[in-house]
Amino acid sequence: MMEEKWLETYRAEINAFSEKIAAFxxxxxxxxxxxxxxxxxxxxxxRDSSRHMLRLRLPGGRLTVAQMxxxxxxxxxxxxxxxxxxxxxxxxxxxxEAHQVAPILSGAINCGIISRGGGGDNPRNVMxxxxxxxxxxxxxxVMPYAEAATKYCLSICRDIHMPRKLKIAFSNGAEDSVHSxxxxxxxxxxxxxxxxLSIAGxxxxxxxxxxxxxxxxxxxxxxxxxxxxxxxFCAHGNYQNRAKARTRYLQETLGDALKETYLANVDAxxxxxxxxxxxxxxxVTKTGEGEISDARVTAQKQKGLYAVKYHPIGGDLPVGKxxxxxxxxxxxxxxxxxxxxxxxxxxxxxxxxxxEKVLAATADGARTEFEYSSACxxxxxxxxxxxDSQALLKAAVSAVREAxxxxxxxxxxxxxxxxxxxxxxxxxxxxxxxxxxxVDGKPQPAFKMFLGGTDELGQAKFGEGGAIILExxxxxxxxxxxxxxxxxxxxxAQWSVExxxxxxxxxSKYA
Numbered sequence: 001m002m003e004e005k006w007l008e009t010y011r012a013e014i015n016a017f018s019e020k021i022a023a024f025x026x027x028x029x030x031x032x033x034x035x036x037x038x039x040x041x042x043x044x045x046x047r048d049s050s051r052h053m054l055r056l057r058l059p060g061g062r063l064t065v066a067q068m069x070x071x072x073x074x075x076x077x078x079x080x081x082x083x084x085x086x087x088x089x090x091x092x093x094x095x096x097e098a099h100q101v102a103p104i105l106s107g108a109i110n111c112g113i114i115s116r117g118g119g120g121d122n123p124r125n126v127m128x129x130x131x132x133x134x135x136x137x138x139x140x141x142v143m144p145y146a147e148a149a150t151k152y153c154l155s156i157c158r159d160i161h162m163p164r165k166l167k168i169a170f171s172n173g174a175e176d177s178v179h180s181x182x183x184x185x186x187x188x189x190x191x192x193x194x195x196x197l198s199i200a201g202x203x204x205x206x207x208x209x210x211x212x213x214x215x216x217x218x219x220x221x222x223x224x225x226x227x228x229x230x231x232x233f234c235a236h237g238n239y240q241n242r243a244k245a246r247t248r249y250l251q252e253t254l255g256d257a258l259k260e261t262y263l264a265n266v267d268a269x270x271x272x273x274x275x276x277x278x279x280x281x282x283x284v285t286k287t288g289e290g291e292i293s294d295a296r297v298t299a300q301k302q303k304g305l306y307a308v309k310y311h312p313i314g315g316d317l318p319v320g321k322x323x324x325x326x327x328x329x330x331x332x333x334x335x336x337x338x339x340x341x342x343x344x345x346x347x348x349x350x351x352x353x354x355x356e357k358v359l360a361a362t363a364d365g366a367r368t369e370f371e372y373s374s375a376c377x378x379x380x381x382x383x384x385x386x387x388d389s390q391a392l393l394k395a396a397v398s399a400v401r402e403a404x405x406x407x408x409x410x411x412x413x414x415x416x417x418x419x420x421x422x423x424x425x426x427x428x429x430x431x432x433x434x435x436x437x438x439v440d441g442k443p444q445p446a447f448k449m450f451l452g453g454t455d456e457l458g459q460a461k462f463g464e465g466g467a468i469i470l471e472x473x474x475x476x477x478x479x480x481x482x483x484x485x486x487x488x489x490x491x492x493a494q495w496s497v498e499x500x501x502x503x504x505x506x507x508s509k510y511a
Contacts, residue, residue, distance in 0.1 A: 006155065007109060010116055017041050018102035025050070025098040035383075040157075042118025043101050046381045052096040053381070054104055055118040060128030060146035060170070061089030061339035065329050068337065070111040072323035074104050083322070084377055085315035085343040087423055088125045088167070089178075090118070094381060116154060121162045121245075123153035123230075127183075129172035130340035131307060134284065134300040134348050139173030139189035144279045145222055146170045152223050152275070160230060163237030163245035167202070168226065170195075171457070177341045179424065181460035182209045184247040185229050187222065194218060199229060199262060202248035203421035207462055211251065213259045223275035228266030236261070286334040288351030296362075297355055300348065306355045307348040310362035314375045314393045315343025318364070328361055341424075342412070343374045368407040370482070371397055375415035376422035379434065385417035387434030387445055392471055399475035405482035408491040413478070415447070426462045427453040429492065430478075437468045445471040449507065451496075467511035477510040 017037070024034040024045070031049060038044055042055045056071070071091065074080065082094035093104065105115055117123060128146035132138065149168055166185070169178035173189035180186025182201030190196055195217040201210030217225060229247070236253050238244045254261055269275065288304030298307045312318060325347065329335045332354050338346040347358050366372045375393040379385030393415050400410060414428030425431030431453055437446035446468050453463030469477060484502055485495035496503055 009158075010109070010114065011106065013041070013116070014102050014105045017105075018099075021052070021098045021101055031383075036120065039120025040117060040122055041105065042115030043105075044119060044383070046094065047379065047383055047385070050098075051094070052098060052101050053377075054093045054096055054101055055086070055115060055125075056091045056093070056108060056113050057115050057118045057125050057150075058090050058113070058339055059126050059150035060132070060143045061130050061341075062128075062143065062147075063091070063337040063339060063345075064111070065326060065336060067111045067113055068322055068326040068329070070108060070113070072326050074107060075319050075322060078104065080319055083317040083319050085312070085317050085339055085345060087315075087341050087343060087374060087376070089127050089130070089339045089341060090125050091317070091339065092377070094377070114154060117157045119165075121164050122157050123162075123166040123168065126150045126153065127167070127169040127178040127341065129170065129175055129178055130338040130344070130346050131174075131298070131300075131348065132170070132172040133282070134302060134305070134307060135172060135174050136299065136301040137174040138301075139191050140193060140219075141281045142170040142172045142187070142189050144281050145187070145219055145277075148277055148279065149222060149226055152226060156230075160234060162230065162234060163239050164242065166230065166233065166247065174457070176455055176457040176460065179203075179341070179427070179455055179460070180210075181455075182207070182427075184233075185226065186210050187217065190215075192216075195222065197225060200247040200250045200258060202246050203424055203426055204246070205243065205419055206248065207421065207426050208248040208251055209460065209462075211258055213262055219279070220277045221270070221275075223277060224269040225266050227269040227275065228262055231265040231269070232262045235265075284334060284349055286349055286351075288354075290352035292352040292355050294355075294359060296359060296365075302349075304351065305348075306350045306352065307346050308350060308355050308358045308362065309340075309344050309346050310358075311342075311344040311366035311372050312364070313366060313371060313397055314373075314390050316390065317345070321362075324361055325358075328357060342372065344372065369412060370400055370405070370407070370410040373397070373413040373415070374423050376417050378417040382417060384420060385434065386419075386436070387417045387447060387471060389415040389417040389423065389432075389434060392432070392447065392474060396475045396478050399479050400482060403479045403483065405479060406486050409486040409495075410478060410482040411492045411496075414453075424455070425450055425453075426465075427455045427460065428463060429453065429496070431463050432469075432474065433465070435468060437470060439470070447471060447474060449511075451503075467507050469507075469510050473510045477507065480506050480509075 133141035171180040187195040198210030375389040378389035411429035431450035432447035436443040450463035
């Protein structure tokens with residue numbers, strides 16, 4: 001938890017915000033002005049401005065049993081109709097009434113959920129490899145550093161005026177689903193106990209890979225590097241043009257001097273001192289007996305313990321599921337959940353017997369690799385959205401199921417409702433970005449297709465954008481692609497490379 005003095009200020013901010021959101025509902029504040037104020041509290045008005053989204057900040061995607069209890073109680077008390085797992089490892093409540101937002105913000109404090117800075121021009125939710133601390137093959141547990149970075153960013157968020165948001169990620173060195181290769185700041189754990197650090201990457205318009213600036217960052221000094229990044233961004237970020245007010249544009253502004261300028265700010269921060277960390281990682285003392293084998297079960301590095309993954313289609317978490325899982329996990333020692341960037345929920349520290357129960361409780365989720373696809377919340381809710389990404393994904397899953405396309409013949413797809421790339425469509429094997437396409441001179445709902453992206457550790461690359469496909473044709477196109485791959489006897493990874501010509505031919509039919 002944050003220091004009590006900080007929390008007192010935060011509670012006062014919530015009280016003041018409750019008056020502002022009421023004024024917005026009365027029509028006394030313009031939507032644009034309201035958005036500037038609400039984002040810093042982790043909430044926005046939806047496309048229907050009488051309804052609101054609240055983003056529950058979960059550092060590193062960590063969701064404790066106590067936090068699940070709070071969320072389940074809030075869902076019941078406020079009749080919450082929609083929950084969304086996000087690609088930044090948080091949980092969003094949707095369709096809230098204006099008067100509900102502030103009480104939920106206040107109640108969340110007691111279980112350690114602080115939504116301050118969940119939106120707007122702030123350091124956003126700090127991300128972490130979802131199985132950090134329990135994953136076999138990891139360099140070391142990076143969760144404590146993600147949590148320390150969160151506490152630091154929250155402690156200074158009132159003191160800085162940033163050009164735009166700052167996204168920080170920690171990879172445990174076994175995988176990189178958090179995209180440390182192209183975040184504003186990406187720390188990648190290494191076997192020698194240090195971090196490799198890349199900065200000034202990002203998705204959206206003019207997406208860029210990060211710039212490697214240090215290959216031996218001491219974990220105890222990460223806060224100096226974060227301060228150095230904030231100082232660099234505030235000094236050289238674009239305050240005039242919001243479209244270019246992201247750290248990736250520092251690669252243009254500073255060019256070859258970016259690394260030198262940044263490291264000079266890090267050195268200045270170190271000279272000032274006061275930000276060294278002394279962290280003793282948590283240890284899992286729980287043990288288990290027996291074995292279990294299932295496609296949704298991963299053996300942890302702790303002997304006898306397992307993690308179960310659960311992926312509700314599109315990250316659309318059934319509102320009753322949190323209560324169901326809380327009721328199950330509260331009697332299972334040391335268990336907790338982790339929200340992953342692909343909108344999957346991992347339940348960790350389970351014995352084999354416990355994993356069996358969790359598997360049964362989560363049997364309603366994704367059944368194939370394709371069904372682990374992800375999509376942002378989409379234009380039916382998001383003010384910025386162009387297309388309804390959730391509707392497209394659900395239509396595609398339904399079509400692929402109905403066609404009987406075998407598992408492996410299609411990869412996961414990634415669907416963003418607009419160019420903002422909230423779902424990270426540029427790094428999907430197949431990605432879609434919401435747009436429009438003129439047909440007989442009339443604009444029609446469509447998506448731009450990206451092919452060949454990957455976020456695999458050490459091999460990250462952006463997909464190539466090309467064909468623009470009408471929204472109504474995409475499910476049929478995916479069925480054709482999956483059918484062709486299946487008929488060849490290859491999985492998607494093989495077929496898309498060895499039969500690239502056939503892939504392009506099928507896509508061209510729909511383009």
